Amino acid sequence: MAFEQVPRHVFVPRIVGCWPPFSSDTEITVDRQSHSDLWLELVYSDRLLFIVNDGSRRSSSSMPSVMARFLELLDVHDGGVVLEIGTGSGYNAAILCHRLGSEHVTSIDIDAELVEAAGPRLAACGYTPTLAVADGWQGYAPRAPYDRIIATCAVPRIPEAWIEQLRPGGVIVAPLRGGRFEAAGLVGLRRRDDGSLTGRLHPRGAAFMPMRKGPEMPMPASRERLRSLAQGTDGEERPCTIPAWLEGTDDGLSPYFFLRLHERDDWEWFWLSGPHGEPRAPAAAAPDGSWARVIRRPRRTFPNVVLQGGPRRLWDLVEESYAQYLRLGSPGLGRYGLEVEPSGRQFIWLDRPGSTYAWEL
Numbered sequence: 173m174a175f176e177q178v179p180r181h182v183f184v185p186r187i188v189g190c191w192p193p194f195s196s197d198t199e200i201t202v203d204r205q206s207h208s209d210l211w212l213e214l215v216y217s218d219r220l221l222f223i224v225n226d227g228s229r230r231s232s233s234s235m236p237s238v239m240a241r242f243l244e245l246l247d248v249h250d251g252g253v254v255l256e257i258g259t260g261s262g263y264n265a266a267i268l269c270h271r272l273g274s275e276h277v278t279s280i281d282i283d284a285e286l287v288e289a290a291g292p293r294l295a296a297c298g299y300t301p302t303l304a305v306a307d308g309w310q311g312y313a314p315r316a317p318y319d320r321i322i323a324t325c326a327v328p329r330i331p332e333a334w335i336e337q338l339r340p341g342g343v344i345v346a347p348l349r350g351g352r353f354e355a356a357g358l359v360g361l362r363r364r365d366d367g368s369l370t371g372r373l374h375p376r377g378a379a380f381m382p383m384r385k386g387p388e389m390p391m392p393a394s395r396e397r398l399r400s401l402a403q404g405t406d407g408e409e410r411p412c413t414i415p416a417w418l419e420g421t422d423d424g425l426s427p428y429f430f431l432r433l434h435e436r437d438d439w440e441w442f443w444l445s446g447p448h449g450e451p452r453a454p455a456a457a458a459p460d461g462s463w464a465r466v467i468r469r470p471r472r473t474f475p476n477v478v479l480q481g482g483p484r485r486l487w488d489l490v491e492e493s494y495a496q497y498l499r500l501g502s503p504g505l506g507r508y509g510l511e512v513e514p515s516g517r518q519f520i521w522l523d524r525p526g527s528t529y530a531w532e533l
């Protein structure tokens with residue numbers, strides 16, 4: 173088993189984080205010299221570790237159990253040629269080399285310092301994959317075609333270059349984030365002979381850092397500007413409901429995933445007390461100036477109300493999408509799939525390709 177045989181400590185000599193987790197805001201750097209026992213405990217635990225080069229946080233080594241989820245979807249076979257996008261610490265590249273042999277592995281990262289640091293660490297373990305500094309949105313043409321492409325940074329859709337560089341029957345595994353996705357989706361796609369790809373989302377998903385550069389993404393609106401928008405008091409008022417997932421009485425991941433499929437914008441969410449001291453309730457604001465603010469009524473005999481303003485009625489969307497989500501049987505992530513058509517159009521589907529429930533990316 174590669175995870176037992178490839179030493180993780182070689183790849184994460186310095187970790188940065190708050191310790192103990194969630195109990196402190198002060199970050200510390202943990203390495204063999206400063207905190208030898210803690211460092212070793214962290215390295216060989218199932219944790220996401222932030223790694224540093226020259227003092228600034230640059231990358232992370234993913235949770236080993238999440239890496240295993242990716243590698244299961246990747247379904248590698250002896251002799252297969254793999255491109256990894258996001259070298260980071262080099263640990264995942266080492267696992268791939270252990271399984272396939274270094275000559276079958278190419279790993280690229282956009283950050284030159286990370287690639288420089290990963291090379292000697294891989295070599296220290298006896299691995300010599302092809303490493304390069306490159307923008308993964310373009311894949312890596314010099315070593316194409318590949319049987320497998322694995323991205324360890326998240327994309328809002330599958331880049332064309334990856335499809336072109338993948339052999340028929342090959343597999344792409346990538347986390348999804350941005351565009352229609354909250355950081356949750358993880359997809360494994362197989363390429364058909366006609367250049368189309370299809371595959372399901374992993375039921376448990378995976379939250380990953382977005383790819384740097386990549387496609388043009390709108391600049392996120394400032395959280396402070398959106399907060400003052402969401403604090404509005406002069407919107408249209410109507411009685412409203414608060415979906416169970418927002419009250420924390422139901423799993424939040426899949427209803428929120430469903431809501432995001434209807435809504436490309438990144439909203440900011442807030443929990444605000446009412447203008448007359450009413451208990452805290454959800455509020456949201458979108459970059460186009462739309463906002464919604466729920467105000468709780470003191471007694472159950474009066475329904476809560478929502479104030480909404482701007483070009484769109486965000487709370488209508490929240491309620492409608494949750495009602496539809498419930499009608500569809502509360503679909504978890506594993507009921508979705510992604511289809512890339514030969515024309516290049518990409519859709520998320522529910523239950524099966526060609527379903528009436530599909531969202532173009």
Ligand SMILES: C[S@@+](CC[C@H](N)C(=O)[O-])C[C@H]1O[C@@H](n2cnc3c(N)ncnc32)[C@H](O)[C@@H]1O
Pocket residue numbers: 230231232233234257258259260261262263264265280281282283286306307308309324325380381382383384385386
């Ligand atoms: C979660 S880390 C990778 C973890 C790594 N596979 C490991 O085992 O340590 C994500 C990496 O993606 C890289 N990255 C971000 N945008 C990129 C891009 N456009 N092209 C290539 N790599 C990118 C980051 O520099 C970062 O190192």
